[in-house]
Amino acid sequence: MSSDVVTEPHILVLFYSRGGKTAELAETIADGILSVGGIDARLRTVPPLDGDAPAGDYLYCEPTDLASAAGLAMGSPTRFGTMAAPLKHWWEQTTPQWLNGDLVDKPACVFTSTSTLHGGQEATLLSMMLPLLHHGLVIAGTPYTEAELHTTESGGSPYGPTHWDKDRRPLSRDEMRLARAQGKRLARLALALANDRNGAPA
Numbered sequence: 001m002s003s004d005v006v007t008e009p010h011i012l013v014l015f016y017s018r019g020g021k022t023a024e025l026a027e028t029i030a031d032g033i034l035s036v037g038g039i040d041a042r043l044r045t046v047p048p049l050d051g052d053a054p055a056g057d058y059l060y061c062e063p064t065d066l067a068s069a070a071g072l073a074m075g076s077p078t079r080f081g082t083m084a085a086p087l088k089h090w091w092e093q094t095t096p097q098w099l100n101g102d103l104v105d106k107p108a109c110v111f112t113s114t115s116t117l118h119g120g121q122e123a124t125l126l127s128m129m130l131p132l133l134h135h136g137l138v139i140a141g142t143p144y145t146e147a148e149l150h151t152t153e154s155g156g157s158p159y160g161p162t163h164w165d166k167d168r169r170p171l172s173r174d175e176m177r178l179a180r181a182q183g184k185r186l187a188r189l190a191l192a193l194a195n196d197r198n199g200a201p202a
């Protein structure tokens, strides 16, 4: 059935950030998403658990932002080798979306920031994928066809974009390029999978 109101699909860029570094990655991934065209990037954060304000001036994610997304990029600072508690807490309130299968067959990626080079980026990214797999999302990493993955001396990994937050420095050129490429890849996959869902027989 056709509708008079045509809304652009969106990718939900959902993240928690206290110091702003995960937010920088989120903004860069969003740039990559928007560069594809025909799909929006909706940046959202989650409430803190300790009353301290999260970085930036981002809206809190509403259930409808999640359920209606064509894809998901999820980011968190590494906290003792895994995602920050506010984000984990937020996911534990998504049982209705899980029961409804709202995220099944939609693409997702994960991203993180650490203060130390070997402080758990890959462990964090891999553990962040687990709830997304339960929700039926299709995980997309960063392929080694991205040249910077071979040369980076800061962040960036095949498991998803990362930042090495050494001395609060900004994203490196390699980190930025890899985050942007991940956004582009996610947007292309989201559009392709949305077309497939729309074309599939009921």
Ligand SMILES: Cc1cc2nc3c(=O)[nH]c(=O)nc-3n(C[C@H](O)[C@H](O)[C@H](O)COP(=O)(O)O)c2cc1C
Binding pocket: 016, 017, 018, 019, 020, 021, 022, 023, 076, 077, 078, 079, 080, 081, 082, 113, 114, 115, 116, 117, 118, 119, 120, 165
């Ligand atoms: C409670 C806590 C635990 C942390 N655990 C780690 C860790 O395991 N490895 C690491 O390298 N950095 C760790 N950090 C540092 C943050 O991951 C790092 O500063 C990150 O860039 C912050 O991201 P944000 O600016 O988006 O808040 C931790 C910070 C806090 C507050």
